[in-house]
Amino acid sequence: MQLQFELVSYDTVLDKFNLDETMYQMEISDEDAQTYEILKSSDMNLYNWLKESAFFLNYICDEVYPNSKSKKIAISDINGITYRRFYFFKVTSSDAHYAYFKKFFTIFEESDWQDREEIGDEILAHLSVKRQELIFDIECTPLV
Amino acid sequence: MDKQYIDKMLSKMDKDLSSHGMSRRDAMKMAGISAAGIFVGTTSANAEEEKIVKSDAKAKIVIVGGGLAGISTAARLTLQLSDPDITIIEPEKDSANYQPGQTLVAAGIWDEDEIIYKRDDFVPDGVKVIEDRAIFFNPQENKLTTEKGQVVTYDYLILAMGVQLDFERIKGLEEAGRAYSAGNNDKLMDALGDSICSIYTSQGSTKTWEIMQKYIAQAKSASPEKKTKFIFTHPSTPIKCGGAPKKIIYLTNARLKEAGARENAELTFYPNGGAMFGVPEYHDAIVGQFKREDIKYHYRHNLIEVDKENKIATFDSKWQEKGPWDPVMKDFEVIPKHEKLRVPYDFLHIAPANIAPREIGESDLGSAKGWVPVNKETLQHIRYMNVFSIGDVAQVPMGKTGGSIRKQYKVLVDNLIAHMNDTKLEGKYAGYTVCPLITDIGTVMLAEFDWTVKPTPSFPLDPTVERWIFWLMKVYALKPMTMYGMMSGRA
Numbered sequence: 001m002q003l004q005f006e007l008v009s010y011d012t013v014l015d016k017f018n019l020d021e022t023m024y025q026m027e028i029s030d031e032d033a034q035t036y037e038i039l040k041s042s043d044m045n046l047y048n049w050l051k052e053s054a055f056f057l058n059y060i061c062d063e064v065y066p067n068s069k070s071k072k073i074a075i076s077d078i079n080g081i082t083y084r085r086f087y088f089f090k091v092t093s094s095d096a097h098y099a100y101f102k103k104f105f106t107i108f109e110e111s112d113w114q115d116r117e118e119i120g121d122e123i124l125a126h127l128s129v130k131r132q133e134l135i136f137d138i139e140c141t142p143l144v
Numbered sequence: 145m146d147k148q149y150i151d152k153m154l155s156k157m158d159k160d161l162s163s164h165g166m167s168r169r170d171a172m173k174m175a176g177i178s179a180a181g182i183f184v185g186t187t188s189a190n191a192e193e194e195k196i197v198k199s200d201a202k203a204k205i206v207i208v209g210g211g212l213a214g215i216s217t218a219a220r221l222t223l224q225l226s227d228p229d230i231t232i233i234e235p236e237k238d239s240a241n242y243q244p245g246q247t248l249v250a251a252g253i254w255d256e257d258e259i260i261y262k263r264d265d266f267v268p269d270g271v272k273v274i275e276d277r278a279i280f281f282n283p284q285e286n287k288l289t290t291e292k293g294q295v296v297t298y299d300y301l302i303l304a305m306g307v308q309l310d311f312e313r314i315k316g317l318e319e320a321g322r323a324y325s326a327g328n329n330d331k332l333m334d335a336l337g338d339s340i341c342s343i344y345t346s347q348g349s350t351k352t353w354e355i356m357q358k359y360i361a362q363a364k365s366a367s368p369e370k371k372t373k374f375i376f377t378h379p380s381t382p383i384k385c386g387g388a389p390k391k392i393i394y395l396t397n398a399r400l401k402e403a404g405a406r407e408n409a410e411l412t413f414y415p416n417g418g419a420m421f422g423v424p425e426y427h428d429a430i431v432g433q434f435k436r437e438d439i440k441y442h443y444r445h446n447l448i449e450v451d452k453e454n455k456i457a458t459f460d461s462k463w464q465e466k467g468p469w470d471p472v473m474k475d476f477e478v479i480p481k482h483e484k485l486r487v488p489y490d491f492l493h494i495a496p497a498n499i500a501p502r503e504i505g506e507s508d509l510g511s512a513k514g515w516v517p518v519n520k521e522t523l524q525h526i527r528y529m530n531v532f533s534i535g536d537v538a539q540v541p542m543g544k545t546g547g548s549i550r551k552q553y554k555v556l557v558d559n560l561i562a563h564m565n566d567t568k569l570e571g572k573y574a575g576y577t578v579c580p581l582i583t584d585i586g587t588v589m590l591a592e593f594d595w596t597v598k599p600t601p602s603f604p605l606d607p608t609v610e611r612w613i614f615w616l617m618k619v620y621a622l623k624p625m626t627m628y629g630m631m632s633g634r635a
Contacts, residue, residue, distance in 0.1 A: 084474075094475045094478055113378060113379070113415065114381065
């Protein structure tokens with residue numbers, strides 16, 4: 001099975017994400033494909049599995065960012081499942097993203113009476129914490 | 145329970161029932177409520193004998209706030225601790241008022257004295273009261289200071305001081321200041337004048353009925369061509385009893401119909417939000433009721449100014465426009481737009497912004513928005529493990545009703561005692577809340593829900609249907625359940 005994915009890099013100085021415009025493709029083993037099938041319905045479980053998987057991190061070191069030291073990255077898309085909203089959400093983002101994050105961060109009923117900007121700021125406050133969980137360091141051993 | 149009160153209430157209820165050709169037993173059967181359940185608010189399905197096991201744990205417990213949440217918690221602690229050491233800090237003598245009755249007072253169904261209760265009549269035996277306001281909190285050293293300068297130390301702190309009603313943020317009402325529901329609100333009443341009202345204080349509910357009658361009389365002598373304008377608001381903050389702004393609309397509508405003046409009146413609701421209710425099923429039901437009763441509504445309007453002399457309410461009117469394409473998010477942005485809208489009124493009912501007391505927001509115990517940040521299930525403070533919070537001031541989603549408190553206070557007490565015993569906090573609040581939405585004089589839609597944002601009815605009946613039996617429950621049963629059941633730590 002093939003895994004298609006896109007990445008973002010994180011600039012710690014500017015506290016900003018930059019989209020890596022390349023679509024990467026990798027073959028995964030049957031066993032990993034089975035795990036993927038189980039996890040794909042839960043975007044965060046899928047994300048965390050890949051973030052912790054040696055095969056994925058090795059691929060990034062070997063094929064994506066060889067020789068990278070202390071590079072901070074995050075996954076933006078996996079086989080059509082997008083995480084972009086976590087890095088690029090703005091108060092002016094569309095209602096679909098608000099609906100997603102209201103559910104994700106359990107921002108409940110009262111939000112219906114509050115101003116959009118206020119809810120947007122609340123989502124951004126949650127995201128400032130969540131983003132740090134999503135970012136992972138790439139420490140690739142230099143090729144000799 | 146006060147037997148005299150119960151007898152009087154039952155007698156009134158039986159009279160009401162017999163006028164509908166029904167016995168009390170039949171009525172309870174119809175609602176799925178057991179004979180005992182009517183007093184404790186439990187269905188026959190979930191009513192169960194409660195066995196309270198006392199703990200020998202010892203600690204000095206201070207509760208800030210002597211309203212429904214604070215007193216119910218104190219009462220429960222006295223039941224569950226063999227040697228309790230509890231102090232309540234509460235400046236208001238009338239803090240135990242029955243706030244859910246304020247809508248009924250505002251519609252002339254009850255008198256104000258039917259909802260006024262003295263704090264000291266409900267403080268459990270052995271619980272000390274400091275009649276003062278806690279104004280400075282030092283959670284690092286487990287102490288607080290009161291307005292009169294008394295320093296109070298504690299092992300455990302429970303924050304239950306409710307919300308403040310922020311009228312002063314409305315231009316033209318600056319002199320109203322911030323108010324609490326109970327206590328002397330003469331300053332607020334003076335600031336509102338004789339055409340603006342609010343059911344959010346006990347005094348205000350009586351004044352609402354006075355003003356409502358005045359404008360119903362005006363409507364009677366008006367004409368369909370020149371209607372008397374009744375305006376109702378809902379603010380941009382979370383509020384206690386989110387259904388209350390609509391209840392007063394329905395009750396005004398009912399009184400206008402009763403007076404034969406409805407066609408000469410125009411009722412308009414200006415909520416800040418974009419829906420009638422957070423639960424879609426109840427939203428749809430309310431929209432249907434508004435259409436049926438010809439009550440107009442305009443979403444996304446926040447009251448920001450009143451001109452009392454010329455009787456003009458100014459709203460921040462908001463809408464959204466489609467913005468530019470965002471190539472990264474692969475979606476169109478949404479651009480918020482605002483403009484001021486001036487609306488003439490004859491009668492203006494304000495649901496004020498609700499905010500956490502300033503002293504909490506300014507302390508280490510408050511969040512950026514002022515509320516007390518707690519684990520929403522255990523009600524334990526997220527930073528100070530010996531601090532818990534309950535009721536309106538706690539940063540708990542959908543938790544600002546008496547119905548929420550009823551589910552919260554036992555969870556809090558179980559968890560506090562577990563912490564005292566150094567065991568795992570196993571009590572979990574699941575977000576249950578209830579809004580008996582009065583839709584007419586004689587009907588109530590019992591909106592029950594939790595964090596699933598789905599109806600969670602306690603009774604085997606369609607919860608979106610307005611029912612007389614729930615009116616009976618609201619008017620006759622909920623007060624004794626609250627005042628004598630919850631306040632004794634048992635219901």
